[in-house]
Amino acid sequence: MSFLQRCVFSRILQQVSGARGQRVATGPVPVSTQLAAWRGHATAGAGSGEKSSVPCVHERTFIAVKPDGVQRRLIGQIIHRFERRGFKLVALKLLQVSKGLLSQHYCQLTKKPFYPELVGYMTSGPVVAMVWEGPDIIKTSRMMVGPTNPAEAQSGTIRADFSFHVSRNVVHASDSAEGAQREIKLWFDKQDLLDWDSIDQSVTSEL
Incomplete structure (x- = not known):
């Protein structure tokens, strides 16, 4: 010594x-x-029952790599960012999205004049749909993705780094807890969502 x-x-x-x-x-x-x-x-205090007063809220959110992100082979880099942040992947699939699914996903936009172009874009190629889990992930993932318009996104966000036009903004992220629940149920069956223990969970998220 x-x-x-x-x-x-x-x-x-x-x-x-x-x-x-x-x-x-x-x-x-x-x-x-x-x-x-x-x-x-x-180990002082470990058995005293003292815990951090900072709340640790575990949530799930829906993330999708849009056709332009798939075509440009950005899937791995986007997944890496969420893994590096410490979030846990609980569902993943590659699919060709139907117009019916899109009409439900974008139900608030169906009357907008740009909706036909949006559908054409989202059906132009495969989409990677994912569900991620972690503390306050809905808010954090929105920050990681950046604003809808990449021109307004801060450097270091996914859209700022990989996109330059609002019509091809690479990725989608749920904007609220209610939206995440609706989108997850829309894109995934219950049996597709895996509950599994991440060995690094105590290091990355438990307080």
């Missing part, structure tokens, strides 16, 4: 012993005692 490590362990031992009203020996401290003090210091 290095001199610096011995100093750190001795300091921890002094703090622990001092808190109990005990005198601390000034001589060399046995390694076994140092380790015991270190473990006690590292």
